[in-house]
Amino acid sequence: MTDTPTSSGKTDELLAVPPSSASDPNLAVLLWRHPSIFWGGILLSIMVLIAIFGPLFTGDPIELNPIKRLKPPSGESWFGTDYLGRDTFARVIYGARVSLVVGLAVSIIAVSIGLVVGMVSGYIRALDAVIMRVMDGLMSIPGILLAIALISLSGATMMTVVTAIMIPEIPRVVRLVRSVVLSVREEPYVEAAIASGTKLHLVLIRHILPNTIAPLIVLATYICGSAMLTESILGFIGAGIPPEIPSWGNIMSEGRTYFQLSPWIIFYPGIALAITVLAVNVVGDGLRDTLDPRIARKM
């Protein structure tokens, strides 16, 4: 996109006083001043604990029980049962693992790849134009369609689903890293490092990389949230993780046919997914405000 001049330029940024908590090393004070990180973090921790230990306490998520088909929620099966009599509660609890693993894997891989490509693009002028045109092109392909097409061509496994969700996220990371690199590379300390004969890779790692970390942490949380949503959408339309794995998207996909009879098969995993993504996004918003108010402009 074309950068547009706005009248609020440098002066506003100079006048704005950043919250002092950004430099405050005390974690408790930080959490108290930013309740969104606190509450989002608590919610997210609960979901992570459920994902890790939950399946140990619930029943078997794939155990069939034909007598108890499509039973509504009750004391015995809290979230009801599906068309094969499987316990929806056990399946939803197990699904937390799939969602969180996909979210985490996608954000880590996308950020790592984007970081390298973005640094190269921002620092090596000769490659910049080519890389950015490729990123523009990749960005204009609707992410979900691209993911669906990639999966339908390479077969649905956990691996291909993570790859397919990750690829459309890369341009966002590259653009962010590149914009940071472009502004940092003109700083006197970078010039000084170059003038004193520091090797290129050391300049990149020691002087430029640290500047990208704060905005990347924030972006990684957003990518994690959107990856979990995309995973569920892929599962829902039947192009995601293999159907025998109880991911939230797969549970909801199977619930479609019986929706008018047994809406709980869609609602409970939907609620679990919404809570998890909400927690991730709230933490992301909190981190964005805490780490650097100026990041907000770039997101």
Next chain:
Amino acid sequence: MIGYIFRRILATVPVMGVVALFVFLMLRLSPGDPAAVIAGDYATAEDIIRIREQLGLNEPIVVQFVTWIGSLLQGDLGISIFTNLPVTTLIGQRLEPTISLTLTTIIFTVVVAVPLGTLAAWKSGSLIDRFVMLFSVGGFSVPVFVLGYIMIYVISMELRWLPVQGYKSIFDGVWPFVRHIILPTLTLSVIFIALVSRMTRASVMEVLQEDYVRTARAKGQSELKVLLRHALRNAAVPIVTVIGLGIALLIGGVVVTESVYNIPGLGRLVLDAILKRDYPIIQGLILLFSFVYILINLLIDLSYCFFDPRIRY
């Protein structure tokens, strides 16, 4: 000015080229024999040979690309493997529902999100501001199809106000059209409203800090005029930009929403094509959606001159 428009239009060519190259290579570079993948698990050897012939996969890859780009430039998206109809014909048949749904969604979003965001910025810190922020965080966290099913459950099944699923063309009467399009539009709008109201709030808030807003208030302009003429007008550029970028979100949402509400549009076409691995259709639709996205963002870039007369290229 004209030079700028010309250069900006020219700049979309390499981007479109990258999209085309990517879509082309996706099939050819995928692991295994693409013809076998497309033919599916129950295909005979003749099926695979026929598909390979039909897609021209026997030619050298450069020849394939040149032929493909050549026919693409003539508006030929190839022929569907399963129906044997040209992809452009199939797209033409499914175009109307998708266009209706996206247009109603964009209109509804702008009508709701821009005033909401402006109000939130004006009464920053108030209850309405908190509500808008909560809604925008929430809107990004609920998957489109879950929202769709919640609405079907509450409004169509419990309250019986609107039909559960389906689509009626606007040419068959306005009232049936409206009754069928309300729920899909509401569903698809939520995430878009979250995005646009958030951006409106942020950019109006920034403009309200400006000196000229204080001047306008000091000379006794009514708050409504201050908000509309001074704040919103100056905040328009980022708002319009985010609407354009949000189109990508919308396209993904259309595919899912059409599936939930059983609307025979392009989203359903692409999903059916994916289940049958009808690659020419997938390819054609990805290209179409990407080009529409690029074109809309081109138009938005050009519209900056209109929204902000300071921008002169």
